[in-house]
Amino acid sequence: MEKDRIVEQIKDIVLYKTGKTIDEVSPQAKYEASSIMIMDDIKEDWAKTTKKNKDRRNAYYFSAEFLIGRSFGNNILNYGLNHEAEGVAEELGISLSALEEMEEDPALGNGGLGRLAACFMESAATENLPLQGYGVRYSQGLFKQYFNQGFQMEEGDDWTALGDPWSLRKQAETKIVNFKDQKVLAVPYDTPVIGYRNKNINTLRLWQAEAINGFDFSKFNNSLYDDSMSTKNRAEDITRVLYPNDSQKAGKILRLKQQYFFVSASIQDIVSKYKQHFPLDIKFKDFSKYHIFQLNDTHPVMAIPELMRLLLDENFLSWEEAWKITKKVFAFTNHTILQEAMEKWSEDIVETVNPRCFEIIKEIDRRFIAELKESKYTNEKIEELRIVSKGTVRMANLAIRTSIKVNGVAELHTEILKKDTLKDWYELYPSKFLNKTNGITPRRWLVYSNKELSNYITELLGSDDWILDLSKLKELEKYLDDETVLKRINEIKYNNKVRLAKYIKENEGVDIDPNSIFDIQVKRLHEYKRQLLNALHIVYLYNKIKSNPEIDIVPRTFIFGGKAAPGYFRAKSIIKFINEIAKLVNNDPIVSKKIKVVFVENFRVSYGEKIYPAADVSEQISTAGKEASGTGNMKFMLNGALTLGTYDGANIEIFKEAGEDSNFVFGATVEELKEIESTYDPEQLYLNDEVIKETVDILKSDIINDNGSYMFLEIYNSLIANKNEKPDAYFVLKDFHSYVKAHEKIDKEYRDSLSWARKSLKNIANAGKFSSDRTIKEYANEIWDI
Numbered sequence: 001m002e003k004d005r006i007v008e009q010i011k012d013i014v015l016y017k018t019g020k021t022i023d024e025v026s027p028q029a030k031y032e033a034s035s036i037m038i039m040d041d042i043k044e045d046w047a048k049t050t051k052k053n054k055d056r057r058n059a060y061y062f063s064a065e066f067l068i069g070r071s072f073g074n075n076i077l078n079y080g081l082n083h084e085a086e087g088v089a090e091e092l093g094i095s096l097s098a099l100e101e102m103e104e105d106p107a108l109g110n111g112g113l114g115r116l117a118a119c120f121m122e123s124a125a126t127e128n129l130p131l132q133g134y135g136v137r138y139s140q141g142l143f144k145q146y147f148n149q150g151f152q153m154e155e156g157d158d159w160t161a162l163g164d165p166w167s168l169r170k171q172a173e174t175k176i177v178n179f180k181d182q183k184v185l186a187v188p189y190d191t192p193v194i195g196y197r198n199k200n201i202n203t204l205r206l207w208q209a210e211a212i213n214g215f216d217f218s219k220f221n222n223s224l225y226d227d228s229m230s231t232k233n234r235a236e237d238i239t240r241v242l243y244p245n246d247s248q249k250a251g252k253i254l255r256l257k258q259q260y261f262f263v264s265a266s267i268q269d270i271v272s273k274y275k276q277h278f279p280l281d282i283k284f285k286d287f288s289k290y291h292i293f294q295l296n297d298t299h300p301v302m303a304i305p306e307l308m309r310l311l312l313d314e315n316f317l318s319w320e321e322a323w324k325i326t327k328k329v330f331a332f333t334n335h336t337i338l339q340e341a342m343e344k345w346s347e348d349i350v351e352t353v354n355p356r357c358f359e360i361i362k363e364i365d366r367r368f369i370a371e372l373k374e375s376k377y378t379n380e381k382i383e384e385l386r387i388v389s390k391g392t393v394r395m396a397n398l399a400i401r402t403s404i405k406v407n408g409v410a411e412l413h414t415e416i417l418k419k420d421t422l423k424d425w426y427e428l429y430p431s432k433f434l435n436k437t438n439g440i441t442p443r444r445w446l447v448y449s450n451k452e453l454s455n456y457i458t459e460l461l462g463s464d465d466w467i468l469d470l471s472k473l474k475e476l477e478k479y480l481d482d483e484t485v486l487k488r489i490n491e492i493k494y495n496n497k498v499r500l501a502k503y504i505k506e507n508e509g510v511d512i513d514p515n516s517i518f519d520i521q522v523k524r525l526h527e528y529k530r531q532l533l534n535a536l537h538i539v540y541l542y543n544k545i546k547s548n549p550e551i552d553i554v555p556r557t558f559i560f561g562g563k564a565a566p567g568y569f570r571a572k573s574i575i576k577f578i579n580e581i582a583k584l585v586n587n588d589p590i591v592s593k594k595i596k597v598v599f600v601e602n603f604r605v606s607y608g609e610k611i612y613p614a615a616d617v618s619e620q621i622s623t624a625g626k627e628a629s630g631t632g633n634m635k636f637m638l639n640g641a642l643t644l645g646t647y648d649g650a651n652i653e654i655f656k657e658a659g660e661d662s663n664f665v666f667g668a669t670v671e672e673l674k675e676i677e678s679t680y681d682p683e684q685l686y687l688n689d690e691v692i693k694e695t696v697d698i699l700k701s702d703i704i705n706d707n708g709s710y711m712f713l714e715i716y717n718s719l720i721a722n723k724n725e726k727p728d729a730y731f732v733l734k735d736f737h738s739y740v741k742a743h744e745k746i747d748k749e750y751r752d753s754l755s756w757a758r759k760s761l762k763n764i765a766n767a768g769k770f771s772s773d774r775t776i777k778e779y780a781n782e783i784w785d786i
């Protein structure tokens with residue numbers, strides 16, 4: 001029997017690894033052995049896929065982040081071992097969920113951009129598309145977040161401390177990366193990306209930096225113990241953390257070194273494999289037939305000069321030959337219109353990282369300008385488009401100049417790029433621009449993380465075909481008026497809320513009531529995402545309940561999660577603010593009967609898997625025009641939450657698919673904000689509006705306490721009295737009343753539970769568009785030609 005075979009194999013691995021029998025070892029050892037068993041089981045299919053892909057055109061996803069989440073449960077599901085899994089775990093003397101909880105989330109990403117890369121990898125494997133991922137194996141990841149007196153604290157995340165059974169170290173394929181002042185080893189670790197039930201297994205290759213000769217024996221011998229290890233430490237620093245603090249020059253150099261490190265290793269790897277496979281093509285005539293590199297934002301853009309360098313200096317092609325190839329093999333995804341996120345590096349930093357690549361970038365720029373001059377471009381326009389200008393290298397310009405295609409990540413975002421952010425580029429290269437609305441994989445974000453709903457959908461549709469064709473969910477619309485179905489939808493939601501409440505009690509120590517509305521905002525902390533608007537609305541409710549304790553409102557639980565960048569003071573202030581509101585509200589005997597607030601620590605993929613399925617309301621409240629797409633919004637929708645959102649990013653497409661009357665739309669549009677932008681005066685708004693004044697004034701009161709950090713005064717000033725920058729740059733006060741009204745509508749509509757369930761089902765039924773299977777097929781057909 002399959003189950004017995006698996007159990008025997010795991011026992012064997014336990015014995016080999018620990019010298020003990022299964023009943024003597026820890027849950028961790030059982031998890032590790034079970035994972036190794038799966039890696040052993042898949043090895044032939046993995047090798048077969050790798051071999052097959054050698055002979056065809058492949059796409060390569062270059063990304064500084066891959067937020068893959070835990071592998072164990074998802075691999076069991078995708079490889080089709082889930083029918084045996086419970087029984088196997090039982091034989092091992094442990095529950096399946098206890099085994100799953102042993103796995104650390106690989107902390108290899110920050111937020112949506114990294115999670116998108118992970119969803120794309122899974123969808124490509126499922127769709128039998130040859131897509132390989134290339135990135136960085138950060139030894140300490142981003143950071144682990146915890147709270148001390150409500151302040152965010154950070155610590156290193158040593159996610160491989162207990163091993164990493166899901167990767168194979170491929171020592172023999174090590175590369176050397178050269179910087180101006182340093183030479184390091186790039187050692188690849190390969191992780192399988194398993195397609196859903198199709199035995200197709202692609203590869204995610206992550207590079208780790210190591211010293212070539214890390215230990216100085218003679219220094220050690222002379223008692224210089226620290227010095228003897230410094231070469232090793234300097235090398236390993238390169239892949240220690242994601243987004244090292246770049247407020248100082250040393251940090252900037254480290255960031256760019258990190259970027260160059262992984263793209264240099266990746267391009268070297270791909271070029272050397274090509275030469276092995278096609279030893280006769282010394283002019284690389286067919287290279288562009290076999291390769292297309294997708295640049296996930298500007299972080300991997302150094303791949304462009306690196307490919308040129310390899311073709312020119314190590315393979316002796318002429319500039320024209322090398323450029324012809326390079327111009328055919330890159331495509332670029334833009335992820336933001338926020339100026340601070342458009343990478344620009346000062347010339348001396350690029351030169352310090354790799355002088356030859358800097359020279360190549362300057363030559364690309366020189367030839368580009370000559371071309372523009374020839375087509376009668378004005379100096380002013382040329383200045384906008386230049387790659388090297390005013391002492392800086394603009395990575396987005398280098399990417400757009402070189403790429404065959406440039407894409408935004410939602411319809412609105414792509415339109416803003418064309419009309420505004422990248423207007424001059426769009427005029428120059430109109431046919432390069434296209435939209436690829438983001439998506440999420442339904443395997444992880446529904447089948448795995450919401451089994452009860454997933455099974456029910458299969459029961460209703462009479463087949464599980466929808467897992468591979470999410471547009472089939474549309475057929476659920478025939479149940480929109482079926483009371484039995486609607487009641488069951490509510491019951492499933494309730495069960496997920498009970499599970500989340502239990503988990504939050506265990507992990508945060510807060511009691512929450514599954515009968516209350518679960519109103520959730522989980523995402524990175526950023527002013528444009530407007531967690532502050534959400535917080536001020538809670539203050540508004542608090543004041544209302546205080547002045548009228550008998551007020552009739554449906555009990556509500558506000559749940560927050562998300563990390564602030566360690567150097568982003570105001571975002572950290574907002575976390576402290578929300579934690580203080582939580583303390584105030586939850587400790588008030590009257591208010592806490594109606595509302596509760598909890599900010600969960602260290603939000604990450606595995607926490608999300610418990611949160612998204614339990615939401616009634618999905619908070620997607622960014623300032624219109626600022627959220628490129630969002631993908632959290634799609635996860636909530638697929639799990640039956642109603643969106644409370646602005647006309648921004650993919651929210652617009654969600655409203656279009658599911659209908660505005662199944663969601664709660666509020667706030668100013670991009671056009672409206674543009675119109676008022678120059679005259680917007682939040683101070684007048686504050687002075688003339690009693691409700692806003694009373695709400696915002698909590699920041700200056702002694703009802704809440706920022707422990708002398710002046711954080712709350714700083715938030716206040718940012719809204720009302722900012723001297724150095726525009727006050728309320730994200731229009732929190734502008735949208736406040738519209739937001740309050742939308743919340744009142746939620747309160748009213750939640751009372752009719754069948755009508756609410758109908759809207760929930762309407763959202764689920766219309767979430768098909770947001771499968772990353774759809775997105776990845778569009779990339780494959782319209783950009784990659786694979």
Ligand SMILES: *Cc1c(COP(=O)(O)O)cnc(C)c1O
Nearest residue numbers: 111112523604605608630631632
């Ligand atoms: C989906 C996801 C995100 C992205 O959320 P947005 O709401 O789109 O910003 C961030 N972090 C994690 C862990 C996620 O799973």
